[in-house]
Amino acid sequence: MIPGHASPTEAPATAKRLVYCARGLTKVYRTGEVEVRALAGVDLDLHEGQLVVLLGASGSGKSTLLNILGGLDIPSSGSLHYHDTELTHSDEAFLTRFRRDSVGFVFQFYNLIPSLTARENVSLITDISVNPIAPEEALALVGLQDRMDHFPSQLSGGEQQRVAIARAIAKQPEVLLCDEPTGALDVRTGVQVLSAIQRVNQELGTLTLLITHNAVLAKMADRVIHVSDGQITHIETNAHRLPVSELSW
Amino acid sequence: MRFKPLHLKLLRDLGRMKGQTLAVSLVMACGLAMMIMARSLIYSLETTRDTYYQENRFGDVFADLKRAPNFLRQRLATISDVAAVETRVIGRLTLDLPGLNEPADGVVISLPDDRPQQLNRLFLRRGRFPEPGRRGEVVVGEAFAEVHGFGPDNQISALLRGRRETLTIVGIALSPEYVFEARPGETLPDNKRFGVFWMNERELATALDLDGAFNNVVVDVAPGGDTLAVIAALDDRLANYGALGAISRRDHPSAVRLNDELAVLRTLAVAFPLVFLSIAAFMASAVLSRLVRLQREQIAQLKAFGYSARQVGAHYFQFALVIVAIGTLAGGLGGFWIGGNVVNIYHRFFRFPSLVFHPDLSAIFLAFVVSAGASFLGVYGSVRQAMRLPPAEAMRPEPPASYRPSLVERLGWSRWLTPTLRMALRNIERRPWQAFFTALGLALAAGIPIVPCAFREGIEYLLGFQWDVAQRQHVTVSLFEPASATAAASIAHLPGVLLAEPYRAVPARIRFGNHSRRLEVTGFSREATLRRVLDARERSIPLPPDGLLVSAKLAELLGAEAGDVVSLEIQEGNRPRRNAVIRGLITDYAGIFAYMDKESLHRLMREGPTVSGAYLWLDPERWLDFLKEVKNTPRIAAMMIKNTVRESFRKTTAETINLVQSLYFSFSVVVAFGVVYNSARIALSERSRDLATLRVIGFSTWEVAGVLVTELVLLTLVAIPFGLLLGSGLAAGIVATASTESVRLPLRLTSQMYATAVFIVLSAATVSFAIVSWRIRELDLVGALKAPE
Known part of the structure; x- marks a missing residue:
């Protein structure tokens, strides 16, 4: 743990800066003649340093929401502000810049480049970032300082996912978006990965959004957003979040 | 008809892969077009020639x-074995043509007055034959008539054995002995300055002082007869009549020229298609192995449903068949189209009653079988691999690809590499064969343009070497008959002549061991400055005081070398036989020659200072005066104007070279484009997930495109030098094949042609890169976050 930082069980200080402000977000997909309403009017504020868990069944719209927040998709209507910037009408070049500078992604299936080692996968990002930390430091943060020169095919699933986390945080993003990061992992490995995420959130103060359909994980979050049928049904706030090691499922 | 589900799958999969299907088909089509064109042309030329020779009874043996x-x-x-004999009178004439300053010359051949032509029968295109007893009527060869726009009733002024005659054209005709209507031994026809004429025998014989006599024989050998025996018997019986030695059809100048062309076509029909087809087979195999890898699960399902290995295998082989069918169709159409155009060019060189392009349909069939076989070999491996997997295993996704540091990194140079370069190098090492064939295709693309460029450059060099360095004279005049030194003096006094160097040329058969050739032994002064003989480095070789300097090609044909004694059977005067020593070899690129010091040749001939003609250096100001006077000098049989010959050569070759060049350049573009496009599409589909991930984490489209094409850029850069080497070798091989006794193209390779080749490949590759890179915009970013394929 980095000295001087608060313990993971403490609630974050209030009155943090607003990072995202979404109002009336909708997303409609049209495939042929079928119309699917993935988001049906979402209002949401997200503040810096928070760890937010998005809970919902599959098809509930949580991934769509995450994609829109990450600049991978644009809403059909509504508005979305990132700080003072309106993301809703941004062009592709701007969104690329946004993803490059401000957002870290962690995916369910790791999405590492198989022809690059762990260290190189991370430096792929640090090479193009404005204010990165060293790849070695990022990998150490997720406990992989001894596996840096291994290729993805030589790493276990959990290790690969931790490389993905190191890759996402090495540029010191303001937002870390994780889509089912433990979905393909067994429990023990899942715990390692979630600990790494929690540690990053805690030590770097990165606003972290974590999609899951595992309700147990709600306890590690500051806020838990329940999504169903494209809408936010309710938001819980945990006064005390638990360290991942204390969770069991 | 109802499509079976697998057929529907085939059609839809092909629809999705149409770009790649087309790229592979087109490369295949290039090879097939070449093969179909060449085979069809061979077929067209051979059938047309055989029919023509047979119908117009082209002779088997000829003697002057x-x-x-x-x-x-x-x-x-x-x-014995002689089926028919035609005796003829043949003479040379000089022509004074309207609109042509310089004199033209021609051959005039007799037509029997009292009987129908038996052998080498004319094919009358227009008009009629000369009427018996009517004076001055001639039939003219079509090529010459066409160039000058002559038709029946036109009149020409000619010098026939020193007498000026006005000839009336009554017919335009073709002859099987002048399919290639040119002076004997010439590589390219000069239809403007050389023509063939036919006139009544009695009139021609009188004009040539050959009343009641003949000076040419054509013999038809009975089917199954012994041509060599006939030649021997003919030589024997004509020995006392100044015969120059009979030749068979195999050595007939026009027939030889046609056979040379067929030989070149035969090389084209095999060598080129083979290379193209192997590249296409590889491309097909790469596309289809990719498809099979992508469809592992589908294959497993099909097998689980109960489809047999054979049925599934057949299904994937059908992909190859469709590609081959498209390639064959495009190659067939392309081959016929090119062939149709080439036939039009051939028409200018080879004169047949009708030279129609006959598509060789068996070539299409052969093309289909050959390319289907090649693609089958390409596809077989991957289909077999997929079929071997048990269904349960195949339904699981493929394990992640394993990589290792590339050779460059193992050598310790990794810090020079960017991540993109590392990915590229590691990918290349993981699939070395794929990389090898991609590079081979690109090398081929880079090599192809060298061939026509080398041809063009070779011709330019040849023209410069022959006519600027070796022969510096403006004009060469030759006399009808060898004459005394006074004749040389009168030539030197023609208006505008600044320098005249007389030469002596003696027709002879040169023999060494079992080999012999007919040629002219040319003698000129050792002090001559206009005419020189050279070595390969363009240095002048002085004529030895005695003995011969011969073309290196002649020495090769005779199997002789410097120091050997050859026998010369002189075919002039009282036809002496002499021995002479080869003192050295010289370099020349057209024809085969033997040179001697003029004095030494006189001694060999035991004659005084006889001349056969002269090399002239002229005052350009008095050019027209000179020409005018030459036309009125009966003893001058022919005149070779250097610039005219050179221009005519250049013009005649230009069209062919241009056609060949545009063909080869197009092929190069198709191959470079096709190979790059195909490889890039495969890379895009194999790595779409990686690339989409890069886009998601903040790489711009161009940065991702960089990742996609770096590997191909590396392969292209590596392939190009090899390609240039390959092209140089290819050019050397083709130039060597196309080298004959009449013309030997020097192999000239310049940096400019290399630059052209590099430019073509890089441009085609760049366009290909750009098109594929454009598709990166369509990457499914959200899809990349979901489960792997």
Whole structure:
């Protein structure tokens, strides 16, 4: 743990800066003649340093929401502000810049480049970032300082996912978006990965959004957003979040 | 008809892969077009030639002689195996043509007055034959008539054995002995300055002082007859009549020229298609192995449903068949189209009653079988691999690809590499064969343009070497008959002549061991400055005081070398036989020659200072005066104007070279484009997930495109030098194949042609890169976050 930082069980200080402000977000997909309403009017504020868990069944719209927040998709209507910037009408070049500078992604299936080692996968990002930390430091943060020169095919699933986390945080993003990061992992490995995420959130103060359909994980979050049928049904706030090691499922 | 589900799958999969299907088909089509064109042309030329030779009774044996009485014809007919004999009178004439300053020349051949032509029968295109007893009527060869726009009733002024005659054209005709209507031994026809004429025998014989005699024999050998025996018998019976030695059809100048062309076509029909087809087979295999890898699960399902290995295998082989069918169709159409155009060019060189392009349909069939076989070999491996997997295993996704540091990194140079370069190098090492064939295709693309460029450059060099360095004279004049030194003096006094160097040329058969050739032994002064003989480095070789300097090609044909003694059977005067030593070899690129010091040649001939003609250096100001006077100098038989010959050569070759060049350049573009496009599409589909991930984490489209194409850029850069080497070798091989006794193209490779080749490949590759890179915009970013394929 980095000295001087608060313990993971403490609630974050209030009155943090607003990072995202979404109002009336909708997303409609049209495939042929079928119309699917993935988001049906979402209002949401997200503040810096928070760890937010998005809970919902599959098809509930949580991934769509995450994609829109990450600049991978644009809403059909509504508005979305990132700080003072309106993301809703941004062009592709701007969104690329946004993803490059401000957002870290962690995916369910790791999405590492198989022809690059762990260290190189991370430096792929640090090479193009404005204010990165060293790849070695990022990998150490997720406990992989001894596996840096291994290729993805030589790493276990959990290790690969931790490389993905190191890759996402090495540029010191303001937002870390994780889509089912433990979905393909067994429990023990899942715990390692979630600990790494929690540690990053805690030590770097990165606003972290974590999609899951595992309700147990709600306890590690500051806020838990329940999504169903494209809408936010309710938001819980945990006064005390638990360290991942204390969770069991 | 109802499509079976697998057929529907085939059609839809092909629809999705149409770009790649087309790229592979087109490369295949290039090879097939070449093969179909060449085979169809061979077929067209051979059938047309055989029919023409047969219908117009082209002779089997030919002999020139000085003069023999007509009654000898009956005796020649009794030679065993002789089916028919035609005796003729042949002479040369000089023409004064309107609109042509320089004199033209021609051959005039007799037509029997009292009997129909038996052999080498004319094909009358227009007009009629000369009427018996009517003076001055001639039939003219079509190529010459066409160039000058002559038709029946046109009149021409000609010098026939020193007498000016006005000839009236009554017909335009073709002859099987002038399919290639040019002076004997010439590589390219000069239809403007050379023509063939036919006139009544009695009139021509009188004009040539050959009344009741003949100076040429054509013999038809009976089917199954012994041509060599006939030649020997003919030589024997004509020995006392100044015969120059009979030749068979195999050595007939026009027939030789046609056979040379067929030989070149035969090389084209095999060598080129083979290379193209192997590249196409590889491309097909790469596309289809990719498809099979992508469809592992589908294959497993099909097998789980109960489809047999054979049915599934057949299904994937059908992909190859469709590609081959498209390639064959495009190649067939392309081959016919190119062939149709080439036939039009051939028409300018080879004159047949009708030279129609006959598509060789068996070539199409062969093309289909060959390319289907090649693609089958390409596809077989991957289909077999997929079929071997048990369904349960195949339904699981493929394990992640394993990589290792590339050679460059293992050598310790990794810090010079960017991540993109590392990915590229590691990918190349993981699939070395794929990389090898991609590079081979690109090398081929880079090599192809060298060939026509080398041809063009070779011709330019040849023209410069022959006519600027070796022969510096403006004009060469030759006399009808060898004459005394006074004749040389009168030539030197023609208006505008600044320098005249007389030469002596003696027709002879040169023999060494079992090999012999007919040629002219040319003698000129050792002090001559206009005419020189050179070595390969363009340095002048002085004529030795005695003995011969011969073309290196002649020495090769005779199997002789410097220091060997050859025998010369002189075919002039009293036809002496002499021995001469080869003192050295010289470099020349057209024809085969033997040179001697003029004095030494006189001694060999035991004659005084006789001349056969002169090399002239002229005052350009008095050019027209000179030409005018030459036309009125009866003893001058022919005149070779250097610039005119060179321009005519250049013009005649230009069209062919241009056609060949545009063909080869297009092929190069198709191959470079196709190979790059295909490889890039495969890379895009194999790595779409990686690339989409890069886009998601903040790489711009261009940065991702960089990742996609770096590997191909590396392969292209590596392939190009090899390609240039390959092209140089290819050019050397083709130039060597196309080298004959009449022309040997020097192999000239310049940095400019290399630059052209590099430019073509890089441009085609760049366009390909750009098109594929454009598709990166369509990457499914959200899809990349979901489960792997």
